[in-house]
Amino acid sequence: MNRFGYTRASDVGEAVHAAANGDAAQFIAGGTNLVDLMKERIAAPSRLIDITRLPLRAVKSLPDGGLEIGALVSNSEVASHPEVVSRYPLLSQAILAGASPQLRNMASTGGNLLQRTRCYYFYDAALPCNKRAPGSGCPARDGVNRIHAILGASEHCIAVHPSDMCVALAALAATVHVTGPAGARAIEFAEFHRLPGDAPERDTTLQPGELVTAVALPREGFAAHSTYLKVRDRHSYAFALVSVAVGLRMVDGTIGEARLALGGVAHKPWRDPTAEALLRGQKPDDALFAAVGEHLVRDARGCGHNDFKIALVRRAVVRALQQAVAGGPRA
Known part of the structure; x- marks a missing residue:
């Protein structure tokens, strides 16, 4: 060091x-x-x-019916908090699917948002990496890229964002509160992380000196019909190859509202509002779910070793939507 x-x-x-x-x-x-x-x-x-x-360890109700989670609340505390478990089970599931109990006890809410990629080349200082050393190249494109991005990548970087919690927060349409030299501001979760473009060294839209102070959840938590599905190489302590966070509001057997986000496929949690629109007002069935999965990967591009993720997304989306309609699982 x-x-x-x-x-x-x-x-x-x-x-x-x-x-x-x-x-x-x-x-x-x-x-x-x-x-x-x-x-x-x-x-x-x-x-x-x-x-x-810092006094950033509170979980408190908001006037609009939402919930605010301080940036220093540990992942374990969030996952087990009664309000999160009852109103936002999707978030609790996602956190419990990640890391180990020891790491969840230490990891903070704000820190989880700022996790860096687990790309093999990024972690090897002896190798070039545009994210670590801009302009040096991206050897993952023609190298070992099994865990890498199929959506939103660029010629400069094909790394993926590793967080499980952030995929759930994307589906829930959370808001990130930050404070910096220019004062306080709120960032919609969809705008917090960024795609690599020609500046892959920048993971987020934070400005220099800005500190994450809280994450705010909206009133709607899709408690009755949500799920977090994580496909990985082993059941415990492994990053997602593909993950799917789904929240549905069912009205008389019809999908009244839908939220869906993917993990393990892009430089940021991947949410596509046009895919969600395909679900609204529709009766749930496997043909509809398959069409949504196909829509989500319409622009997907593999780099060889990760080509399998395209088909995996299609299947995982169908399964996750089935589970959400059924109301679980919760474990």
Whole structure:
């Protein structure tokens, strides 16, 4: 690890000020991803700003009926919180599908949003990687790319976003609250992460010095008809090859509202409103679900080893929609 300075912030303003005054300063909370990156010499912050003492650990109801989750609430606390379990089971399922209990105990809500890709080439400092060293190339395109993107990729990067929680938050249409040198602002979840384009080193739309302070969930949690389906190489402690988060509002046997997001397929959680529109007002059946799956991969492109993901998305979408209509599973 490189040498770095350390600051323990006592309030949000102090944390933001410290970040604004450090060219390569980074916030640290649970450190479940950042510390690994530092050990592998992928990240080399000049200063770590410890935010663990900030008052960002509350889960509270909002006036509009939604729920606000502080950025420092641990993943374990979110997954087991009574309001989340009863009103947003999709989010609880997604969190429990990720990592291990030990990591969930340490990982924070804000940190989960900022996870970096698990691309093999990104994690090997001896190899080129546009995300790590812009302009050096993307060897994954012609290399080992089984876990890589089939949607929204560019010639500069085909890495995928690794979070399970973020796929559920995308389907729920959450809002991310941040504070920075220019003040506070709210970012719709669909706009928080970005596609690689020609700047794959930038994972999010955060501005320099901005700190995630909370995530707000809307009133509608699709509690009666939702599911998180994760397809992976092993049942535990593995990143998704493909995941599907679905929330449905059923009205007299018809789909009144639909939300659907994919994980493991793009540089960000993938939500396509045109696919959701195909479901609204329709009676649920397998032919409809297959059409939605086909629509979602209409622009998909594999790079060889990951070609199988295209067919896998089609099947996973059908299964996830079946489970959501049935009201589960919840485990």
